[in-house]
Amino acid sequence: MIEIDGKEIGDLSSFNTEKIKSDLLTLNMGPQHPATHGVLRVEIKTDSEIIAEATPYLGYLHRCFEKHVENVDYRGVIPFVDRMDYLGAMGMEWGYSLTIEKMLGTEVPRRAEYIRVLVAELQRIAGHLLFFGTYAIDLGAFSPFLYAFDEREKILRFFEELSGARLLYNYVWIGGVWNDITDDQLRRIKKFIDNFDEELKVFHSLVGENKIFIERTANVGIVSEEMAYQYGATGPVLRGSGIDWDLRKKRPYGIYEEFDFDVQVGRGEKGTLGDCWDRYDVRVREMHESVKIVRQCLEGIEEGSIMGKVPKVLKVPEGEIYMRTECPRGELGYHLVSDGGKTPYRLKVKSSCFTHVSMLPEMAPGQMVADFVASIGSIDIVLGEVDR
C-alpha cells in the first residue's frame, strides 16, 4: 500500500505491467552527432532507454573515389587514398604503394623501409591517441582529450615538417618515400618517444583505471570470438576479442619481421572478454608496442637512398592482386585489377571501418542508449573510410 498525504492510492502490485504496451520510439542519432565520429546516422528504435533495433545509414561522405581513380594515373591515386582514413593517412598510402610495388616487382631501399615503419607507427600512436581522447569525451570526460591532443599535436607537427601537411600527407610514394628525414628530426623523435612512454602510463591510470570509466565500458558491447570472425572484424576490435591476429606478425610486409614486439590481445580483465574496455586496453597497450618499434627504428635506420627504381611512366602489368596491411583501425585491403594501362582498371578498397559498422545492428539490441554510444566509440570508426 502506498500512502500519499495519508490517503491510500492503491496497491501497485495489483497492476499488471505486462498489459501496458508501450510503442517503440524511433530516434535518429546523427547525421551530425558528436558521438558518431563524423556523419553517420543510426536510426534507433528504443523502448524507453533500451534499444530494440539499430540501423546504420551510410553514405553521407560518399565520394566514390573508386570511380575517380579510374581516371587518374597510378601516382595520382595517393592523394585520394589519403582522404579515406584521414586520421591514419600514412597507413593508407603505404598499403597502396605496397600493392603497386608488388605488381611492378619494385625493390624499396632499406632507408625508405625504415622511414615507412617509423611514420606508420607514429601514425598509429596519433590515431590511437585520437581514439583515447574522443572516447573519453563520448563517455563524458573532457580533460583526457586535452592531454591526448597535446601529445598528438607533437606527432602532427613532426609530420608537417616531414611532408608539409598535418593530415593528408602524400608522403609514402610508389618505390619509397618523398622526403628524407634528418638526424635532427630523429633525435627529436627519440626525445618525444621517451617522454611519451611515461606520459601514456599516466594517461591510462587517469582514464583506464578510473572507476567510472570501467563501469561505463566493462561488460558493454561484447564482441565474442565467433561474432568477430562472422563479421570479418580486424585490428583492435578483433584483438580485443582475444584473438591473436596481427598482420605485422602473421603476414609481415615491409621489414616488420625484423622488429621485436608483441601482439596485444584482450584479456577480459575488468569484465567479459571482448567488451569495450578490452578494446580500449588493446589500443593503449598497442601504443606502447609502437613506441618499442619506433625505438628499434631509430637505432637501426640505415643510410642510403629513399627512392627505388620506378619507371617515369607507370604501367602496371595486366593482372589482379589483393594486398592488405595493418592500419591503426584494422586491416586495409586493396584489390587492384590492371589491364596493363596507365590507370587502374578497378581499385577496390577493403575498409575495416565499413565491416565494423555492420556489427552495430547486432551489438545494439538490449543496450541502453548511453552504452550504445560507448559501443560506437569503442570500434573507432572514421567515416571517410566507411563511405570512401
Added chain:
Amino acid sequence: MLNEVASFLNSAVSGCGATAHTPEVGHGHVLVESAHLHACAKALNESDEFDMNVLQVVSGVDYPERIEVNYMLASFTKNTEMILKVKLPKTSPTETVEVDSVVDIWKSANFLERETYDMLGVVFKNHPDHRRILCPEDWEGFPLRKDYVVQKEWEGMEINPAHKVNSGDHFFFKDVIAKMGGDEKKVTYSWKSDAEA
C-alpha cells in the same frame, strides 16, 4: 594452394567446375560456376582443411560482357587467403545480374553485398536486407559500371550542371582517355575494348 582448393571443391560440390588460375604477376584465383557459388562457399567455410572463416571483402569488376564478383576469403586459423571468383554474363549495359547471397555463411556479407549491388548492380538472391547502402535509395544507375553516366536531376536538384561537368583538362592522361574511346567530358570513360577491338 589454389589447385588443392579447386580439386577439393570439385569433389565436394559436383558440377561447380572449379578451376585454379595462377598468373605470373599478382595473385591467382579459383573460378567457380555462379550457380554453385553458395555451395562452394559453404564447403570452404565448413571444411576442416581450409576453414575459410572470414569473408574480407566482396569486390565486383565490370567488363563489357560480364561482371566478375570476387570474394576475398581468409582463414585466420590457418593463416591462408584466397580469391573466389564468379563470372556473371550480361547482355545489355543496364541489366542487373544475379548471384546467390552468402549472408547465411558470413554475416559480413550483408553490408559488402549491399555495396556491390549499389555500385555495380549485382543482385544477391536471398539477401535479408537488399537495399542500396552508399547512394540514396532512389539513385539511378550503378556508378562503378564503366558506361555509367551521372543522372541529370535528383530530388529536384541539378546534380551534373553543364558548368560543373568535368572537362578532364586537368587529367594527366586526357589524350589517353580519349584514345581509349571515352568521352572526356563525362566523369567516366568507356571500355578500352571499344576503341581497340
